Amino acid sequence: GAVVSQHPSRVICKSGTSVKIECRSLDFQATTMFWYRQFPKQSLMLMATSNEGSKATYEQGVEKDKFLINHASLTLSTLTVTSAHPEDSSFYICSARAGTGNSPLHFGNGTRLTVT
Amino acid sequence: GNSVTQMEGPVTLSEEAFLTINCTYTATGYPSLFWYVQYPGEGLQLLLKATKADDKGSNKGFEATYRKETTSFHLEKGSVQVSDSAVYFCALSDLMNDMRFGAGTRLTVKP
Numbered sequence: 512g513a514v515v516s517q518h519p520s521r522v523i524c525k526s527g528t529s530v531k532i533e534c535r536s537l538d539f540q541a542t543t544m545f546w547y548r549q550f551p552k553q554s555l556m557l558m559a560t561s562n563e564g565s566k567a568t569y570e571q572g573v574e575k576d577k578f579l580i581n582h583a584s585l586t587l588s589t590l591t592v593t594s595a596h597p598e599d600s601s602f603y604i605c606s607a608r609a610g611t612g613n614s615p616l617h618f619g620n621g622t623r624l625t626v627t
Numbered sequence: 628g629n630s631v632t633q634m635e636g637p638v639t640l641s642e643e644a645f646l647t648i649n650c651t652y653t654a655t656g657y658p659s660l661f662w663y664v665q666y667p668g669e670g671l672q673l674l675l676k677a678t679k680a681d682d683k684g685s686n687k688g689f690e691a692t693y694r695k696e697t698t699s700f701h702l703e704k705g706s707v708q709v710s711d712s713a714v715y716f717c718a719l720s721d722l723m724n725d726m727r728f729g730a731g732t733r734l735t736v737k738p
Contacts, residue, residue, distance in 0.1 A: 545671065547671075549720065549726050551720065551721065553659075553720070554661060554673045554676060555663070555671065555673070555726065557671070602726060604726065606671065616665050616671060616714070616716075616731070618728045621726065
């Protein structure tokens with residue numbers, strides 16, 4: 512079946528540094544990728560939707576300059592948390608979809624970011 | 628670690644049929660449980676959730692009860708409609724670990 516690989520699974524960084532999270536579709540071409548943020552025991556919060564080769568569409572309240580999303584190819588999307596602060600500590604998860612219409616989502620295993 | 632096992636699809640039903648999509652989980656502690664839905668051409672939406680044992684989540688005619696004794700959170704609807712055709716994901720989250728999703732179940736409802 513379709514596999515989405517998200518890397519790293521865990522990262523600890525210092526306040527003020529930037530962190531890049533990668534989301535790769537291993538055996539299919541992902542025309543659309545989604546990035547979510549999740550707090551413990553809470554629901555997912557959609558951050559942005561990215562289509563290959565175009566700018567990401569951010570949800571209201573999500574800072575574009577803070578969370579940089581690049582969907583440079585049909586198999587890779589990256590989320591960069593710039594100038595990270597402790598309040599950015601969270602679980603980030605990506606999902607990918609091949610094609611359009613009825614295509615299902617496939618999820619990565621997520622990245623636990625801790626900013627110290 | 629935590630995990631979610633979801634009934635494999637696809638599931639095809641006639642309109643007004645009864646729906647059950649099974650979901651069982653493995654977790655330490657007391658996770659919150661969720662059902663998400665993905666309609667054709669759209670992103671993921673939260674359908675319903677339950678945060679403790681015996682809670683029943685409900686929305687749009689769908690229900691799921693958090694059963695700790697059977698570690699289950701089965702999704703049910705008494706009478707499905709064509710507009711319910713979508714992919715349904717079961718998920719869990721707790722304080723110590725990250726969210727885990729089931730593989731998703733595609734439901735097709737025929738008129």
